[in-house]
Amino acid sequence: xxxxxxxxxxxxxxxxxxxxxxxxxxxxxxxxxxxxxxxxxxxxxxxxxxxxxxxxxxxxxxxxxxxxxxxxxxxxxxxxxxxxxxxxxxxxxxxxxxxxxxxxxxxxxxxxxxxxxxxxxxxxxxxxxxxxxxxxxxxxxxxxxxxxxxxxxxxxxxxxxxxxxxxxxxxxxxxxxxxxxxxxxxxxxxxxxxxxxxxxxxxxxxxxxxxxxxxxxxxxxxxxxxxxxxxxxxxxxxxxxxxxxxxxxxxxxxxxxxxxxxxxxxxxxxxxxxxxxxxxxxxxxxxxxxxxxxxxxxxxxxxxxxxxxxxxxxxxxxxxxxxxxxxxxxxxxxxxxxxxxxxxxxxxxxxxxxxxxxxxxxxxxxxxxxxxxxxxxxxxxxxxxxxxxxxxxxxxxxxxxxxxxxxxxxxxxxxxxxxxxxxxxxxxxxxxxxxxxxxxxxxxxxxxxxxxxxxxxxxxxxxxxxxxxxxxxxxxxxxxx
Amino acid sequence: xxxxxxxxxxxxxxxxxxxxxxxxxxxxxxxxxxxxxxxxxxxxxxxxxxxxxxxxxxxxxxxxxxxxxxxxxxxxxxxxxxxxxxxxxxxxxxxxxxxxxxxxxxxxxxxxxxxxxxxxxxxxxxxxxxxxxxxxxxxxxxxxxxxxxxxxxxxxxxxxxxxxxxxxxxxxxxxxxxxxxxxxxxxxxxxxxxxxxxxxxxxxxxxxxxxxxxxxxxxxxxxxxxxxxxxxxxxxxxxxxxxxxxxxxxxxxxxxxxxxxxxxxxxxxxxxxxxxxxxxxxxxxxxxxxxxxxxxxxxxxxxxxxxxxxxxxxxxxxxxxxxxxxxxxxxxxxxxxxxxxxxxxxxxxxxxxxxxxxxxxxxxxxxxxxxxxxxxxxxxxxxxxxxxxxxxxxxxxxxxxxxxxxxxxxxxxxxxxxxxxxxxxxxxxxxxxxxxxxxxxxxxxxxxxxxxxxxxxxxxxxxxxxxxxxxxxxxxxxxxx
Numbered sequence: 016x017x018x019x020x021x022x023x024x025x026x027x028x029x030x031x032x033x034x035x036x037x038x039x040x041x042x043x044x045x046x047x048x049x050x051x052x053x054x055x056x057x058x059x060x061x062x063x064x065x066x067x068x069x070x071x072x073x074x075x076x077x078x079x080x081x082x083x084x085x086x087x088x089x090x091x092x093x094x095x096x097x098x099x100x101x102x103x104x105x106x107x108x109x110x111x112x113x114x115x116x117x118x119x120x121x122x123x124x125x126x127x128x129x130x131x132x133x134x135x136x137x138x139x140x141x142x143x144x145x146x147x148x149x150x151x152x153x154x155x156x157x158x159x160x161x162x163x164x165x166x167x168x169x170x171x172x173x174x175x176x177x178x179x180x181x182x183x184x185x186x187x188x189x190x191x192x193x194x195x196x197x198x199x200x201x202x203x204x205x206x207x208x209x210x211x212x213x214x215x216x217x218x219x220x221x222x223x224x225x226x227x228x229x230x231x232x233x234x235x236x237x238x239x240x241x242x243x244x245x246x247x248x249x250x251x252x253x254x255x256x257x258x259x260x261x262x263x264x265x266x267x268x269x270x271x272x273x274x275x276x277x278x279x280x281x282x283x284x285x286x287x288x289x290x291x292x293x294x295x296x297x298x299x300x301x302x303x304x305x306x307x308x309x310x311x312x313x314x315x316x317x318x319x320x321x322x323x324x325x326x327x328x329x330x331x332x333x334x335x336x337x338x339x340x341x342x343x344x345x346x347x348x349x350x351x352x353x354x355x356x357x358x359x360x361x362x363x364x365x366x367x368x369x370x371x372x373x374x375x376x377x378x379x380x381x382x383x384x385x386x387x388x389x390x391x392x393x394x395x396x397x398x399x400x401x402x403x404x405x406x407x408x409x410x411x412x413x414x415x416x417x418x419x420x421x422x423x424x425x426x427x428x429x430x431x432x433x434x435x436x437x438x439x440x441x442x443x444x445x446x447x448x449x450x451x452x453x454x455x456x457x458x459x460x461x462x463x464x465x466x467x468x469x470x471x472x473x474x475x476x477x478x479x480x481x482x483x484x485x486x487x488x489x490x491x492x493x494x495x496x
Numbered sequence: 497x498x499x500x501x502x503x504x505x506x507x508x509x510x511x512x513x514x515x516x517x518x519x520x521x522x523x524x525x526x527x528x529x530x531x532x533x534x535x536x537x538x539x540x541x542x543x544x545x546x547x548x549x550x551x552x553x554x555x556x557x558x559x560x561x562x563x564x565x566x567x568x569x570x571x572x573x574x575x576x577x578x579x580x581x582x583x584x585x586x587x588x589x590x591x592x593x594x595x596x597x598x599x600x601x602x603x604x605x606x607x608x609x610x611x612x613x614x615x616x617x618x619x620x621x622x623x624x625x626x627x628x629x630x631x632x633x634x635x636x637x638x639x640x641x642x643x644x645x646x647x648x649x650x651x652x653x654x655x656x657x658x659x660x661x662x663x664x665x666x667x668x669x670x671x672x673x674x675x676x677x678x679x680x681x682x683x684x685x686x687x688x689x690x691x692x693x694x695x696x697x698x699x700x701x702x703x704x705x706x707x708x709x710x711x712x713x714x715x716x717x718x719x720x721x722x723x724x725x726x727x728x729x730x731x732x733x734x735x736x737x738x739x740x741x742x743x744x745x746x747x748x749x750x751x752x753x754x755x756x757x758x759x760x761x762x763x764x765x766x767x768x769x770x771x772x773x774x775x776x777x778x779x780x781x782x783x784x785x786x787x788x789x790x791x792x793x794x795x796x797x798x799x800x801x802x803x804x805x806x807x808x809x810x811x812x813x814x815x816x817x818x819x820x821x822x823x824x825x826x827x828x829x830x831x832x833x834x835x836x837x838x839x840x841x842x843x844x845x846x847x848x849x850x851x852x853x854x855x856x857x858x859x860x861x862x863x864x865x866x867x868x869x870x871x872x873x874x875x876x877x878x879x880x881x882x883x884x885x886x887x888x889x890x891x892x893x894x895x896x897x898x899x900x901x902x903x904x905x906x907x908x909x910x911x912x913x914x915x916x917x918x919x920x921x922x923x924x925x926x927x928x929x930x931x932x933x934x935x936x937x938x939x940x941x942x943x944x945x946x947x948x949x950x951x952x953x954x955x956x957x958x959x960x961x962x963x964x965x966x967x968x969x970x971x972x973x974x975x976x977x
Contacts, residue, residue, distance in 0.1 A: 049567070049614060062563075062566050084539055087530055091532055137528060157569055
């Protein structure tokens with residue numbers, strides 16, 4: 016811990032979000048830039064959180080009898096290009112391996128931007144009969160998508176980590192049924208651990224995954240009014256089955272193409288969480304994900320120093336299971352320490368000074384709202400878990416408030432622009448032409464469709480906000496990362 | 497499950513090891529080849545085992561306050577080439593990314609063959625003062641080393657998975673102390689879960705890790721007399737610190753180079769385990785690593801069919817925690833099923849036929865030695881875990897027997913060749929010249945040094961087996977994968 020690290024954030028979240036975010040990530044020790052342009056290091060603090068998210072999802076996947084596998088990092092070019100939409104979507108971002116040692120390869124290899132191509136090549140060999148279905152496999156892997164835009168830690172890096180579920184069914188019905196199962200798993204993990212409520216909705220054809228029949232995602236609203244896409248579910252129909260020749264013989268012995276889904280949660284969610292909860296003092300993490308849930312800071316004066324130190328050590332022992340930090344440094348002031356641990360996002364701070372000693376109590380400060388509560392030392396073991404849970408719920412509620420207060424609706428383009436400027440996610444009537452979506456973007460300086468109204472409200476007699484012809488659906492539109 | 501899959505192994509382990517191994521891996525459903533030359537799929541059965549090994553090691557690492565991180569997959573060429581020995585060792589096997597989308601990159605990027613170069617570049621920024629040390633980080637990652645030899649699943653694939661621990665200390669003494677800690681972690685996990693005893697020893701300078709001061713590994717002996725290298729520990733001294741400028745200011749404010757170690761266990765260990773335990777009937781896995789610990793096969797005759805089926809279903813429930821398979825297929829015979837589950841390596845088989853019904857017992861067959869034990873149904877819950885543990889220990893003992901019976905010693909080259917042909921690992925006196933090691937290999941058609949005698953027996957008056965000058969140490973030599 017060097018003294019420099021105490022320097023707090025100099026940018027404000029509401030004034031210069033991008034600068035604030037970059038400072039937050041670096042100064043609170045979540046990540047660092049590297050010599051590889053566009054790639055970052057996950058430092059222990061962010062990686063531990065990812066491991067918790069991964070393990071929680073994985074446990075749920077396993078309950079669904081989904082099994083983990085590991086497929087190669089490389090995809091031969093001829094495999095990648097089999098599904099036309101898929102390759103169009105990914106080719107511009109593919110990193111290519113062309114040489115090994117001193118030798119030029121006969122065929123260049125893509126580093127997986129996602130693994131459909133390599134996995135489905137094997138599926139076409141493995142799947143023969145209806146007895147082989149459903150086949151429900153998943154892998155946790157690193158993928159590379161060569162972003163040419165400015166990299167942003169967690170959100171936009173050339174390499175990121177995700178799970179990719181690849182399931183195969185004998186019928187469309189079974190495949191479609193999985194959407195809700197997967198959605199619930201992701202929702203539960205993200206709500207319970209990351210304290211983030213989201214809204215699940217289907218993307219328009221323009222915004223769907225390259226190769227899918229339809230894509231559905233969970234969307235999260237930031238205080239700045241920008242929407243971030245979270246975990247996703249793609250129903251592929253028989254698109255990939257036809258491209259990769261995944262056929263099975265049904266009970267009558269006839270060959271049929273299989274039905275497929277893919278679904279994912281990525282390390283991008285970490286950025287979403289840091290963004291939504293944190294403030295101008297620094298990082299805020301939900302206590303259930305915090306490795307170190309509290310820090311103990313003794314307030315030292317000469318006369319009481321020995322007693323105070325003794326008492327804080329006792330408290331550390333008492334609260335061992337919360338993995339407390341006891342900050343005994345004497346070369347920095349308590350205030351300096353407060354700033355540092357606020358920056359680093361420790362959920363609770365316990366202060367113990369001479370007066371507390373007299374009353375056999377400590378002052379406990381909540382990171383999320385700075386509220387101070389005096390607690391008797393003998394009650395700490397009982398009260399600390401309650402406070403941690405309270406913070407967890409308060410973070411969820413605050414995020415929920417941001418989300419629910421962001422809904423708006425209009426049928427007018429000017430009004431739409433105004434509402435989005437006011438940080439809203441706006442329901443508008445639209446036709447399903449991709450041209451109109453394109454126009455929407457250009458005519459509003461970047462407002463895009465987010466998802467189709469999950470309630471599917473009727474659009475009878477509603478005109479498309481762009482072309483004025485009959486609308487096909489209500490669509491939420493807004494700004495997104 | 498297709499009928500083809502019942503075809504057993506046609507090659508014999510002791511006659512044509514290589515063919516036997518390839519058949520074993522494919523037919524028992526551990527892995528599959530892919531369209532990417534030299535790369536394989538880890539199917540659920542092998543990946544689950546790897547997850548257990550990974551988690552067991554990770555738990556131990558965390559007890560040592562080693563934290564997990566994740567560094568980029570890519571290493572810019574200029575970073576990789578900083579440590580001279582290191583780059584010489586890895587450059588011939590590096591896969592190079594030269595293009596992204598349609599663009600040629602300004603600098604080609606190596607896919608990590610190991611991550612020293614990219615990690616130490618960050619360490620040189622992060623480490624400033626003695627307060628930053630020790631720094632103990634680890635990552636679980638996929639690495640690529642472009643083998644030009646024939647690929648062998650698990651053993652020699654162009655991509656594999658490992659942990660890479662990268663620790664930094666202020667003093668050589670502390671760094672050296674870590675060797676024993678790491679060795680014990682790997683030994684414990686491999687012995688307890690994989691049922692594999694090994695022998696820990698230091699490599700000669702010729703065989704050490706590229707860039708290290710010395711390398712130590714755990715070695716495993718196969719029934720065929722070939723030695724396989726397992727988990728490794730490398731002490732880097734200040735080699736990388738000097739190459740990557742990793743300096744800290746000590747308590748006196750003076751700058752010093754740091755001391756470093758790296759250590760790893762890889763998916764290669766899975767191949768080691770499958771090789772050592774399995775037999776001509778197929779896979780044998782230690783019960784502690786088996787996902788499904790037993791299979792129940794009913795022996796059906798018309799009159800007793802209903803009762804037998806009822807009883808097997810009850811037994812399945814009774815033994816639920818061992819994740820039993822109940823094989824109710826009626827289109828294949830019991831004998832056919834026995835073969836299949838032996839091939840697939842289920843540790844215990846329970847047979848229930850009409851006569852067992854009368855005695856309220858079942859026949860339990862141990863996969864490792866085919867022993868049959870009649871057990872009263874009411875005693876199953878008590879007896880099954882005992883049998884599983886017994887198999888675990890028997891596998892360990894058998895592997896131990898192979899290892900201990902393989903030690904030999906000679907000072908004569910002809911005798912050495914004879915002993916190695918007889919599947920021995922032979923202690924010989926050698927001088928430390930790399931030329932003599934090279935000669936050893938060429939003059940004995942491939943016998944190489946494995947590790948320096950761990951007991952460091954004196955070599956006074958012993959002559960190097962190759963050059964006849966004074967020997968520097970006793971070295972174990974033999975054949976290795």
